[in-house]
Amino acid sequence: MKRVLIVDDEQPIVIGLTLLFKRYFSEDFTVVGSASSGRDAIEKARELSPDILLMDVQMPGISGLEAIKTIAGQGNPKAFILITAYERFDIAREALSLGVCDYILKPVSRERLETALQSATQYLERSRELEKLRLTLTEQDHQLAPLIRDAFFYRIKHGLEYGRELFLIKKALNLQTEWAVILIAFIRSSEDEPLQSLFKRLAEYIQYKTEAIGGSLEENQYLPIVVPLKHKDANLLMDWIGRFETAFALEIHLGHIALYPGEIFPLENLTPSWKSALARYVHQGNIKEGDEQLLWPLSLDRELMIALMDSNLGQVQRLYEEILSRILARGISETHSLYRFLSILTMIVVQVSEKASIAEHETKVLLNYEEFLTRWNGGLLSAFIEKAQDTLRRIIDKAREKKSFSPTLKRALLYMENHFAEPISLEQVADMLGIAPASLSRLFSEELGNGFARTLIEYRLKKAKELLAQGTVSVREVSVACGYQDPNYFTRLFKNWIGMTPTEYMDFLKQNPEGVETK
Numbered sequence: 001m002k003r004v005l006i007v008d009d010e011q012p013i014v015i016g017l018t019l020l021f022k023r024y025f026s027e028d029f030t031v032v033g034s035a036s037s038g039r040d041a042i043e044k045a046r047e048l049s050p051d052i053l054l055m056d057v058q059m060p061g062i063s064g065l066e067a068i069k070t071i072a073g074q075g076n077p078k079a080f081i082l083i084t085a086y087e088r089f090d091i092a093r094e095a096l097s098l099g100v101c102d103y104i105l106k107p108v109s110r111e112r113l114e115t116a117l118q119s120a121t122q123y124l125e126r127s128r129e130l131e132k133l134r135l136t137l138t139e140q141d142h143q144l145a146p147l148i149r150d151a152f153f154y155r156i157k158h159g160l161e162y163g164r165e166l167f168l169i170k171k172a173l174n175l176q177t178e179w180a181v182i183l184i185a186f187i188r189s190s191e192d193e194p195l196q197s198l199f200k201r202l203a204e205y206i207q208y209k210t211e212a213i214g215g216s217l218e219e220n221q222y223l224p225i226v227v228p229l230k231h232k233d234a235n236l237l238m239d240w241i242g243r244f245e246t247a248f249a250l251e252i253h254l255g256h257i258a259l260y261p262g263e264i265f266p267l268e269n270l271t272p273s274w275k276s277a278l279a280r281y282v283h284q285g286n287i288k289e290g291d292e293q294l295l296w297p298l299s300l301d302r303e304l305m306i307a308l309m310d311s312n313l314g315q316v317q318r319l320y321e322e323i324l325s326r327i328l329a330r331g332i333s334e335t336h337s338l339y340r341f342l343s344i345l346t347m348i349v350v351q352v353s354e355k356a357s358i359a360e361h362e363t364k365v366l367l368n369y370e371e372f373l374t375r376w377n378g379g380l381l382s383a384f385i386e387k388a389q390d391t392l393r394r395i396i397d398k399a400r401e402k403k404s405f406s407p408t409l410k411r412a413l414l415y416m417e418n419h420f421a422e423p424i425s426l427e428q429v430a431d432m433l434g435i436a437p438a439s440l441s442r443l444f445s446e447e448l449g450n451g452f453a454r455t456l457i458e459y460r461l462k463k464a465k466e467l468l469a470q471g472t473v474s475v476r477e478v479s480v481a482c483g484y485q486d487p488n489y490f491t492r493l494f495k496n497w498i499g500m501t502p503t504e505y506m507d508f509l510k511q512n513p514e515g516v517e518t519k
Helices: 011-024 038-048 064-072 089-097 110-158 165-173 195-209 234-247 249-253 271-284 298-309 313-330 335-356 360-366 369-377 381-402 407-419 426-433 437-448 452-470 475-481 487-498 502-511
Strands: 002-007 029-035 052-056 079-084 102-105 179-187 222-229 257-266
Touching: 002 011, 002 038, 011 029, 011 110, 029 038, 038 052, 038 064, 052 064, 052 110, 064 079, 079 110, 102 110, 110 165, 110 222, 110 271, 179 195, 179 271, 195 222, 195 234, 222 234, 222 271, 234 249, 234 257, 234 335, 234 369, 249 257, 249 298, 257 271, 298 313, 298 335, 313 335, 313 381, 335 360, 335 369, 335 381, 360 381, 360 407, 369 381, 407 426, 407 437, 407 452, 426 437, 426 452, 437 452, 452 475, 452 487, 452 502, 475 487, 475 502, 487 502
Parallel strands: 002 029, 002 052, 052 079, 079 102
Antiparallel strands: 179 222, 179 257
């Protein structure tokens, strides 16, 4: 029995079609409901899961064709039959491009409806057969993937050429970049978790949470990982390592997991990356507490992790400064020392940002890996230390600024900071948080002393002032970037709040580079 939804804003048409189904087609089709607008159709399609939709072209608000575009993307295959009072070639052509099965004119006769339903039924049967075939092929791909993955790593380790096989490997493993890097992940068991359990967690994280490819566990000690990169950019690698070390922060700082990255190479030539990662693993893998090769003892890392878990920012700052003092005493050392330090800094910034609900774009600004790498590689030790101290100071200052707010308000402010350029509203943010708009409004008033609208305006104008201070962006561009599509409205608002128009503000800054006091 196929489920039918009738969509038409004319009630007599809906009643007539329903009667046709009951009288002539009730053995194979059942009308599960009706809708009188495009929006109503989208909601009913989600609620009732119809197989076939009879859709009027012209309706108030969202048209039939627009509704079809939305409903078609909701999940299971659906067949659409378009109904219209006028024969129009342009509509028919667009309907066919959307996969509409048939196109019939009002008034709808029994014979014409029967033909359309046959087309819809055939379409559904073909769609389901194709879905079965797709699932079969997907299952075969899953069965072949481990074999292809093992062959991929075998070729990397032994320096074998690919030829046309590289295309097949990339397709099977869903590798879509031209650059990559090999990392070796060393793992060892603990009293709380056997080796195979830790390996399983690690492999599942790599498979389901990243675009990387994880290899098999080798010598019961390590597994190779291929991390695809869009560009030959160490920042991208450090981003990946930062996310990994956040996910396994406790295991890393207890010494149960350690990462050894190789150098970045083209995807078709990863053997040198494997060799460099392996050399780093062999060189560092047996380091013990107190070895001269260590710039600072592993116990500092463990203490730092505990301080982060306890949100003890003072202790985090003290331990971080101790690590920096050891770097300063030792001087610019090997690359692995840099990676170790940057991984710790990344962990601090990410964990503190998450706990304090600091906006993602602010976190990215703080973690400017390129600047760290430039200073380190250039031997600019004092500049490197200065940058490291400044980064920690700024993230801790931001965390302390936001520490007193409730978790709900923090999330609301974070959403506002990440979406201020969009047309957001109190109701929208409240819905995202799962609370009533009145409750959210009260939180803003009680904890910030400002309402939602005023807080949003202040944040947008703060961003507007930052953009205007650059002197390279037009007022119109600033207006749109800060969520105001009408530049005239933005100009009036800016003058009302700041005391001068955006153009006057830019002119004032040119004459007074030190800045301007705003009301």
